[in-house]
Amino acid sequence: MPADPISRLAAALGSSVGAEVTLERPGEAEYGDYATNVALQLAGSRRRPPRELAAEIADAAAGLEAVERAEVAGPGFVNFFLRDEWFAAALGEILAAGDGYGSGVAEPRERVQVEMVSANPTGPILVSHARNGAYGDSVARLLELAGHEVAREYYYNDSGLQMERFRASVDAVRKGEPVPEDGYHGDYVRDLAAVDGDPVPAMLESMERTLERFRIHFDSWALQSVVEERLPELLPRLDTYEKDGALWARSSAYGDEEDRVLLRSGDRSPTYRAADVPYLVDKLDRGFDRAVYVLGADHHGTRNWYAAVARMLGYDPARIEVLLYQPVHLTRGGEQAKMSKRRGDVVFLDEFLDEIGVDAARWYLVNRGPDQAIDIDVDLAAERTQKNPVYYVQYAHARIAGILRNAPDNASDNLSLSSPLAPEERELVKRLAELPSVVADAAAKRGPQVVPAYAIRLADDFHRFYHEHRVLESEQQAFRLGLCRATQTVIARCLDLVGVEAPERM
């Protein structure tokens, strides 16, 4: 038996029709509470006029307890009008589920590793890294809600050329020498130079602080130097060849666009790509069913490399998943933003957070689908006003908290109705009932952007309800209090999925 009221209604209709019925919410009130186009879709294969099929579905639906009436409309839609009792029962179920409402029981339940951000410790976390983290972390939260076990990992290069340059830059400052042209410049290098010891751990600590501030917590940190230790033992298991003095992986034969160099000509040192091999093996050997890589779209050229490595080593490539996202551009009143005086056009996440706040930052960075480039007007995003959807949603939560604070302790929780439901109440219940399908869809398509979009619609429905109806000391106080509690829970859930706080007061 499906867990939520809508899919149960759909299932009941489906069994009476002998086909899967999908319900949608029509845009117009005259088309009922829910509608289905199943008659149109079935008309072809069953060689029947769509309206005739629709009439049969409508007849069958009329026999269901929840359905007040069903109408055939247009070319063959069936519109369902539901009884108030269905709304009360649906709300009751949502309240009974409590904080667990929307959570799933994944089949099969997977152990998933989400590797994200993974910026090398040569400088502070940037806004571009923040999109990686905001997106990856929201996907991780969605997978957890769907019932999977998720671990977040940060991978970084602690050896190699870039790190040498970084250390050399800090050393140069300490000796009072000029920083090499190909080194790292900026105030943070001076700050690191002021303290003795290896600057890399200090840099990492600072980066972790920024990420924690951004509400991203990593379960583990993987070092390339450690990972690389297993490279010699794995190289013989790969499909490789020698060319121009270098060792190449024959990855093009395994679904990659091209072959990749593993050991450089000359000193035969491993490339960054080479370290991917032991790292991938490490991930899968640690018992993860699925390894998710979150990468900027500028890395899409290596998208198929990881799966190719898996194939080469005999692992199921379906266990490897690469998620790509488009870049972030900051503007200030339409102008290309140059927020950081220290490093030209790159923007430090900490400065960005100082300016617009963590809530707005997380919201804006997951508000768009990963395939969409993001333009953020920093001045606009910094405004704590109605222009900013994140506060609109938070305000709905805080408003509810206010009502619940004022509610009597002995308020009844009996949802039975004493008078017909108002349109705003019905709309709100239907919106709440959408949550399970919204989060399931978001998790399945790795598209957390549908969550804030849904949260806005929910806040919209709530604000309208609030404006039209009094909750406390109203004729239907119990039902309306229930509606408030359920709405608050669902808003809090949505905000949590995005990494935004749900305030009790604003």
Next chain:
RNA sequence: GCGCCCGUAGCUCAGUGGACAGAGCGGCGGACUUCUAAUCCGCGGGCCGGAGGUUCGAAUCCUCCCGGGCGCACCA
């Protein structure tokens, strides 16, 4: 040249096979003695980049073209 992403209202974007294409911002006008007015209500704006095709039906699927972004390292 090849590959990936994008092109929808003045701006930022939803909508990826169905009923007249939606929202926010910006503009104008209304609503607080009442649980938070960071709210609500009303008024505009679009040959869905272009051309073909598939379908009963296309913003949505296919092909080509145009425009923008990003890749095509023994850098990460």
